[in-house]
Amino acid sequence: MDYYRRSSVSTVPDAEPIKVGFIGLSYNKGWAVKTHYPAILQLSSQFEITALYSPQIENAISTIQKLKLTSATAFPTIESFASSSNVDMIVIAIQSSNNYSTIMPLIEYSHKNPNLKYLFLEWPMAATLDQAEEIYKVASLRGLQTIISLQGRKSPYVRRAKELISQGYLGDINSIEIMGNAGWYGYERMVKSPSYIFEMGNGSDMISTTFGHTIDILQYMTGSYFHRINSMIFNNIPLQELVDEHGNSLNEKVKKAVPDHLLFQGTLINGNVPVSCSIKGGRPVKKFTKNLVIDIHGTKGDIKLEGDAGFAEISNLVLYYSGTSSNDISLNNDSSATTGYDAGKEITEVYHLRNYNAVLGNIFRLYQSIADFHYNTKHLSNSPSKFIMQGFEFEGFPTFMDGLILERLIHTVYQSHFSSSVINVSQMSQY
Amino acid sequence: MDYYRRSSVSTVPDAEPIKVGFIGLSYNKGWAVKTHYPAILQLSSQFEITALYSPQIENAISTIQKLKLTSATAFPTIESFASSSNVDMIVIAIQSSNNYSTIMPLIEYSHKNPNLKYLFLEWPMAATLDQAEEIYKVASLRGLQTIISLQGRKSPYVRRAKELISQGYLGDINSIEIMGNAGWYGYERMVKSPSYIFEMGNGSDMISTTFGHTIDILQYMTGSYFHRINSMIFNNIPLQELVDEHGNSLNEKVKKAVPDHLLFQGTLINGNVPVSCSIKGGRPVKKFTKNLVIDIHGTKGDIKLEGDAGFAEISNLVLYYSGTSSNDISLNNDSSATTGYDAGKEITEVYHLRNYNAVLGNIFRLYQSIADFHYNTKHLSNSPSKFIMQGFEFEGFPTFMDGLILERLIHTVYQSHFSSSVINVSQMSQY
Known part of the structure; x- marks a missing residue:
């Protein structure tokens, strides 16, 4: 299927x-x-x-x-x-x-x-x-x-990645790296942005939204929650410059209390997979890197998800897959298609829906x-x-339970930061 | 100069x-x-x-x-x-x-x-x-x-990056990401590899060599030591497959005790810059990513260093720079060249010495x-x-002092792993 x-x-x-x-x-x-x-x-x-x-x-x-x-x-x-x-x-x-x-x-x-x-x-x-x-x-x-x-979780790219992973096209996942730019938590603030998203205590910030959606997608694709995590949270940009809708400075600085950078690293329960994640505010000059990159490496193949916006859940992505077909790939069904004469052959896939409106579509x-x-x-x-x-x-x-598990992880991200420690989160999905 | x-x-x-x-x-x-x-x-x-x-x-x-x-x-x-x-x-x-x-x-x-x-x-x-x-x-x-x-530190790419940074072409550095593949700590072992590099206690492993050289280069380029660090160390590949010089399996597995993956994150003393680093053994299918990538982002420009081998000190690299020239760039000298009429202009530089033998050259x-x-x-x-x-x-x-500072950092990387904590390393460069 x-x-x-x-x-x-x-x-x-x-x-x-x-x-x-x-x-x-x-x-x-x-x-x-x-x-x-x-x-x-x-x-x-x-x-x-x-x-x-x-x-x-x-x-x-x-x-x-x-x-x-x-x-x-x-x-x-x-x-x-x-x-x-x-x-x-x-x-x-x-x-x-x-x-x-x-x-x-x-x-x-x-x-x-x-x-x-x-x-x-x-x-x-x-x-x-x-x-x-x-x-x-x-x-x-x-x-x-x-x-x-x-x-x-409904993004077609996320589902395709999940399918490739669950059907064995990556082999054993052994490393994951995530980088994202969470635009509006950077140096500039659109004058029409609601101010509450820049204040602490509302539950809505770069950690809960940008990181939250992204890490939920990651767990969903890999089929694993986290085991141990460490995080460091930064507010390195305490003042933002107000800009109009064309990006022109209004020569006014406004306070920002919420984080503009998260360093997060940890291990997935399944396979003890190391995950490295850096999510930051701002849109620096970006000639060489997309604003969202999720690299998932496995013993038989690799997936790269790229997006122009750092918000995985509302960004139209591109999925790249490269791997080696092999007789040990355990397909859920239809196994004849990729085993047999072309075993060992290199497979590449680029999956992109040019006109997909991800904001609405998901x-x-x-x-x-x-x-x-x-x-x-x-x-x-x-x-x-x-x-x-x-x-x-x-x-x-x-469901709310899926949401609650993620809220617990986000809470622990703050705990890890404030306690300067690695935290075991493997019991987080219990209800 | x-x-x-x-x-x-x-x-x-x-x-x-x-x-x-x-x-x-x-x-x-x-x-x-x-x-x-x-x-x-x-x-x-x-x-x-x-x-x-x-x-x-x-x-x-x-x-x-x-x-x-x-x-x-x-x-x-x-x-x-x-x-x-x-x-x-x-x-x-x-x-x-x-x-x-x-x-x-x-x-x-x-x-x-x-x-x-x-x-x-x-x-x-x-x-x-x-x-x-x-x-x-x-x-x-x-x-x-x-x-x-x-x-x-003698790599021409590292020196060029250091020069761009010190002359203000990146503005304030605000984020750094490092990814490397430390080839020989992966799934396969060349039969002629010396076995001591796969045993613990010799002081020579992926942390001290691959990570050590790379993080030394990073500190050298940015002109800053680390403030706080956290690390997680993995030996997810306890058995390696012996291969001959052509990469063909010899159908024999050998034990590996040293790490094959390091997750490292921390902050630089200068500017509280978040640094994310993932270094792993193995050479997975690599269509989309180089074996070494160092991304340094700043408020005015970005540098990307890429290499085909994950060992920054012996790999011939490519340096990409992209940024905006500006009147506030404080050049050490020769400031007339990039200020004035072309201020605000976008500058791109690709620096690569095609035939540079980095193993010998550095x-x-x-x-x-x-x-x-x-x-x-x-x-x-x-x-x-x-x-x-x-x-x-x-x-x-x-000198030995530079080496000792790095040995202290590497020691702390292990300490952080074993104590599951964030460690303050800001006093490490004292002698």
């Missing part, structure tokens, strides 16, 4: 679309209108926005009008929104520092909605690990199928997976009606 | 050549005959081999005959060799595990030779840090001008520096007659 191709079962369903209640969709700004909204629009047989909540009801009403959400109702309070039985799935895409104070009452009130099945949360989960643990717990107790937008594929899951459960008797975590499965989607 | 070009004062001297006594020169095997010997041969007005010591006198005699060392005497004991007043400089190029037991009596006996001025030792200095400290001490007390073969340049120093001291009244360390100077050559 080609795991990086879509499942064939997800056609237009012979059923009602999933009714989506949205917190954080605004017609004129933010992430949701650029990603979640067009994804839902393109999957209009599977999803339909039926409810919007905003603390300012007029914002919700304007968004309904401007986006012509003809089936949607604007709710003035979390209580009324959460209680509405016209919602199957709640999507939350707000500042992560507000997630906890929004979700806790939301889930409490949602007991009044017997139809609520899905809770879809934007990454990062919360401002602190404790909040994330509690969010996981209450959603779990409420019996919801959770989704966390670690959408890098979120779109996440919604596709939810639809696949939702409608399959009605037809396939042996499918579970709910699952706790995706783990490293090709199918499905990342 | 172009620091990467040779000093113009080193012409054929109007004086006797430096008389060299050699331990470890063998006409038919080893490192010295491929490097030190041809270097001395090409500098025959500056150096002349006058004495050889070997525990097997017949080896010394054969080497004198085969290499036609007409001025050389073979000595049967360290005592007689060290006592001979026909020697100005002793060169030692033997297994590093034998350095201590050779040098201690050598220096003791050398008091009988009033002409002895130079002691030139191959890297690594010794089997342990304690031995290295003591070797430094006795050589220092004996009043010798020491030389350690950290010859990467050692040759080390001998040139010794000759420059030796003959200059006779003409330039303000030159010191001896110096303790080169540090980060362009001129001169690395």
